[in-house]
Amino acid sequence: MSSPDRPLRTDAARNRELLLAAAEEEFAEHGPSASVAAIARRAGVAKGTVFRHFATKEDLIASIVSGHLTILTAGIARLADAADPGEALLEFLTVAADQRQQHDVDFLWTLSEGDPRVTELRDQLYAGIELLVDRARAAGAIRSDVTSTDVFLLMCAPVHVVANLPNPAPELWKRYLAIIFDGLRPEGASPLPQPAPTLP
Amino acid sequence: MSSPDRPLRTDAARNRELLLAAAEEEFAEHGPSASVAAIARRAGVAKGTVFRHFATKEDLIASIVSGHLTILTAGIARLADAADPGEALLEFLTVAADQRQQHDVDFLWTLSEGDPRVTELRDQLYAGIELLVDRARAAGAIRSDVTSTDVFLLMCAPVHVVANLPNPAPELWKRYLAIIFDGLRPEGASPLPQPAPTLP
Amino acid sequence: MSSPDRPLRTDAARNRELLLAAAEEEFAEHGPSASVAAIARRAGVAKGTVFRHFATKEDLIASIVSGHLTILTAGIARLADAADPGEALLEFLTVAADQRQQHDVDFLWTLSEGDPRVTELRDQLYAGIELLVDRARAAGAIRSDVTSTDVFLLMCAPVHVVANLPNPAPELWKRYLAIIFDGLRPEGASPLPQPAPTLP
Amino acid sequence: MSSPDRPLRTDAARNRELLLAAAEEEFAEHGPSASVAAIARRAGVAKGTVFRHFATKEDLIASIVSGHLTILTAGIARLADAADPGEALLEFLTVAADQRQQHDVDFLWTLSEGDPRVTELRDQLYAGIELLVDRARAAGAIRSDVTSTDVFLLMCAPVHVVANLPNPAPELWKRYLAIIFDGLRPEGASPLPQPAPTLP
DNA sequence: TATGAATGAGCGTTCATTCAT
DNA sequence: CATGAATGAACGCTCATTCAT
Numbered sequence: 001m002s003s004p005d006r007p008l009r010t011d012a013a014r015n016r017e018l019l020l021a022a023a024e025e026e027f028a029e030h031g032p033s034a035s036v037a038a039i040a041r042r043a044g045v046a047k048g049t050v051f052r053h054f055a056t057k058e059d060l061i062a063s064i065v066s067g068h069l070t071i072l073t074a075g076i077a078r079l080a081d082a083a084d085p086g087e088a089l090l091e092f093l094t095v096a097a098d099q100r101q102q103h104d105v106d107f108l109w110t111l112s113e114g115d116p117r118v119t120e121l122r123d124q125l126y127a128g129i130e131l132l133v134d135r136a137r138a139a140g141a142i143r144s145d146v147t148s149t150d151v152f153l154l155m156c157a158p159v160h161v162v163a164n165l166p167n168p169a170p171e172l173w174k175r176y177l178a179i180i181f182d183g184l185r186p187e188g189a190s191p192l193p194q195p196a197p198t199l200p
Numbered sequence: 201m202s203s204p205d206r207p208l209r210t211d212a213a214r215n216r217e218l219l220l221a222a223a224e225e226e227f228a229e230h231g232p233s234a235s236v237a238a239i240a241r242r243a244g245v246a247k248g249t250v251f252r253h254f255a256t257k258e259d260l261i262a263s264i265v266s267g268h269l270t271i272l273t274a275g276i277a278r279l280a281d282a283a284d285p286g287e288a289l290l291e292f293l294t295v296a297a298d299q300r301q302q303h304d305v306d307f308l309w310t311l312s313e314g315d316p317r318v319t320e321l322r323d324q325l326y327a328g329i330e331l332l333v334d335r336a337r338a339a340g341a342i343r344s345d346v347t348s349t350d351v352f353l354l355m356c357a358p359v360h361v362v363a364n365l366p367n368p369a370p371e372l373w374k375r376y377l378a379i380i381f382d383g384l385r386p387e388g389a390s391p392l393p394q395p396a397p398t399l400p
Numbered sequence: 401m402s403s404p405d406r407p408l409r410t411d412a413a414r415n416r417e418l419l420l421a422a423a424e425e426e427f428a429e430h431g432p433s434a435s436v437a438a439i440a441r442r443a444g445v446a447k448g449t450v451f452r453h454f455a456t457k458e459d460l461i462a463s464i465v466s467g468h469l470t471i472l473t474a475g476i477a478r479l480a481d482a483a484d485p486g487e488a489l490l491e492f493l494t495v496a497a498d499q500r501q502q503h504d505v506d507f508l509w510t511l512s513e514g515d516p517r518v519t520e521l522r523d524q525l526y527a528g529i530e531l532l533v534d535r536a537r538a539a540g541a542i543r544s545d546v547t548s549t550d551v552f553l554l555m556c557a558p559v560h561v562v563a564n565l566p567n568p569a570p571e572l573w574k575r576y577l578a579i580i581f582d583g584l585r586p587e588g589a590s591p592l593p594q595p596a597p598t599l600p
Numbered sequence: 601m602s603s604p605d606r607p608l609r610t611d612a613a614r615n616r617e618l619l620l621a622a623a624e625e626e627f628a629e630h631g632p633s634a635s636v637a638a639i640a641r642r643a644g645v646a647k648g649t650v651f652r653h654f655a656t657k658e659d660l661i662a663s664i665v666s667g668h669l670t671i672l673t674a675g676i677a678r679l680a681d682a683a684d685p686g687e688a689l690l691e692f693l694t695v696a697a698d699q700r701q702q703h704d705v706d707f708l709w710t711l712s713e714g715d716p717r718v719t720e721l722r723d724q725l726y727a728g729i730e731l732l733v734d735r736a737r738a739a740g741a742i743r744s745d746v747t748s749t750d751v752f753l754l755m756c757a758p759v760h761v762v763a764n765l766p767n768p769a770p771e772l773w774k775r776y777l778a779i780i781f782d783g784l785r786p787e788g789a790s791p792l793p794q795p796a797p798t799l800p
Numbered sequence: 801t802a803t804g805a806a807t808g809a810g811c812g813t814t815c816a817t818t819c820a821t
Numbered sequence: 822c823a824t825g826a827a828t829g830a831a832c833g834c835t836c837a838t839t840c841a842t
Contacts, residue, residue, distance in 0.1 A: 036813085175392050181383070182390055566800055585788050589782055609805095652806070
């Protein structure tokens with residue numbers, strides 16, 4: 001009685017995870033034009049199975065992005081009251097870059113922009129980042145003219161920078177995160193030429 | 201009558217430029233999936249004419265990227281012996297981003313990775329960047345642990361960061377270039393966690 | 401306990417009827433392309449259950465048509481010895497059209513043409529119609545050059561004619577049955593230009 | 601100069617006609633589910649060619665129906681001032697049934713209901729039928745309670761009736777047209793049980 | 801040289817059908 | 822018996838590319 005219909009769901013859930021992983025890899029390798037057929041093949045299932053789990057290719061993309069966003073937001077919760085706010089923000093950016101497992105699938109964010117789930121999760125994530133950034137700024141760990149939107153936008157840069165290399169070292173992104181984070185520190189900050197943007 | 205086949209050549213050259221411009225706009229608007237038909241339509245020529253000028257769609261992309269690379273390399277020549285090497289490097293990065301500002305066609309670089317023309321021009325550009333970076337480092341304008349490859353990889357970041365916003369202010373990228381360039385300065389530089397990569 | 405497997409059988413029989421009704425409605429609403437999934441959903445059962453009751457979609461269609469044919473044949477039995485043979489034939493055609501009135505599923509007849517059950521029931525119905533037509537002709541209620549095959553073929557026409565209208569009045573078919581039946585009467589009959597066909 | 605670009609168009613026009621003919625045959629044989637691939641195969645062209653000529657399958661269907669409607673309307677023009685209005689109406693119904701070449705593609709009318717071209721042509725045809733019917737009624741050739749809408753709806757019936765037969769004689773539809781037309785005559789007309797419908 | 805009609809592989813998606821649970 | 826996850830063939834449609842004119 002306690003879990004009467006789980007057995008079937010076990011297989012289905014496994015396929016769902018296989019598909020999400022396969023899709024992420026295919027998108028990382030072939031960009032937005034990765035085909036559903038290739039994703040299915042990589043996951044070891046038939047094409048039709050993809051559509052049992054995700055109504056459309058767009059829905060699949062939104063599900064990948066939702067997973068990312070959820071992990072990121074969860075990460076923030078653990079860092080929200082860390083002793084060192086500067087360290088906490090750096091740690092968040094580290095987690096943010098790391099959880100993509102070197103996959104530069106930034107473009108999926110763009111492709112899923114209209115999805116309501118994604119919009120909601122993105123707003124939650126944004127609120128969390130605002131918290132971290134406010135605390136870091138209050139603690140003097142980052143320059144005063146940098147906003148949470150700046151951090152939100154810069155978050156993806158380290159992985160993307162590295163993606164221009166054919167076979168990047170697995171943790172090379174840490175190098176560029178360090179450089180960019182140094183640019184956020186108060187030390188030696190030059191005035192910023194443009195006002196901070198706001199999210200729509 | 202004095203030069204019987206010049207008019208045609210002139211037309212052909214003009215068509216080539218029209219096509220490159222149209223293609224850049226189409227790619228900027230519709231991403232990598234911009235269609236040859238739409239490019240031809242925008243250029244005001246028939247589809248077949250595209251293939252008279254560019255063997256394949258890939259070749260067209262490589263031609264666009266080649267144009268960009270050539271302009272960038274030419275820009276370096278003008279900056280190579282500037283009085284202030286730090287300013288010269290920043291100026292180069294500004295020009296580099298500015299050129300893309302109107303059209304974020306970063307992804308075309310990735311799509312044209314295998315093209316020999318692009319590889320050659322990229323290597324030339326890389327050599328030019330090395331020059332600027334070496335001079336800037338020697339002048340103490342940038343930190344000593346940053347290499348020309350780092351700069352090469354970071355070059356596209358400001359425009360890319362901004363591309364995550366739906367309707368970015370036209371010069372917003374300057375804000376992120378300033379932040380990233382601050383990260384390249386010697387002041388307050390923290391040690392970099394990973395060795396600099398090398399280009400293949 | 402006294403009849404241990406009756407409850408299940410009862411459920412099964414109920415499901416069968418639910419499915420037939422649901423299928424008829426789905427076919428009426430969506431035409432021949434009504435999907436098995438939608439039928440199952442409307443009947444409140446799982447897709448697999450449809451195939452437990454009907455080997456294929458074709459078999460389901462044939463079962464619907466068989467039901468219609470059975471009802472029609474049964475109707476003839478009641479009319480076979482009516483006092484007024486002309487009235488009996490008209491009454492039969494009225495019942496035949498009325499049965500379809502709610503759901504114009506004419507096309508199902510065509511789709512089930514090869515089914516042996518349907519063929520057998522159709523032959524029985526045909527025999528019944530022959531009886532009615534022969535009596536009506538003998539009584540002088542219909543013209544002498546009209547055969548039972550003619551009536552068989554014309555039987556569906558009133559409903560079909562009306563189906564060309566988006567929102568026909570529920571009994572509009574009666575208007576066209578009246579016109580067509582007038583064409584079958586001896587009064588003012590013009591000679592028929594082609595010999596009567598025979599059923600295969 | 602008088603026909604500078606016709607040569608290419610000749611082939612294209614021929615393909616267009618081949619496709620329309622092939623489509624009509626495929627639809628007649630397989631109903632609404634006739635596939636574009638099969639139509640292309642029957643026409644002897646590649647699948648893509650279908651879509652060069654007709655934007656969608658729906659557009660192809662609407663083009664077929666438009667052709668039918670145009671022919672019918674043209675036929676009316678020739679009959680509009682015939683000496684015998686009753687004969688003219690019968691002649692029109694004969695042409696209407698004949699031009700379908702025994703193909704019962706009634707359902708295409710329904711499938712193309714939303715197309716503006718079809719709607720316009722249908723209205724023109726309807727106006728023409730109204731003319732013929734009014735004249736025939738004024739001449740006493742048809743009963744007074746029959747309207748042009750009735751004739752419009754009954755127009756397809758002869759061919760449809762015959763379509764229920766596997767291998768009907770090529771002109772068998774004339775038999776049922778005669779019966780139905782007899783039903784429209786004033787002689788022996790019984791009162792009609794339902795008011796005449798109006799087109800939307 | 802320029803055109804645009806034709807091609808056919810490939811795409812996202814649907815759906816009748818099967819079968820492990 | 823019923824379920825619903827999985828299958829894979831087929832569908833409508835797109836598009837880079839070819840080639841007769």
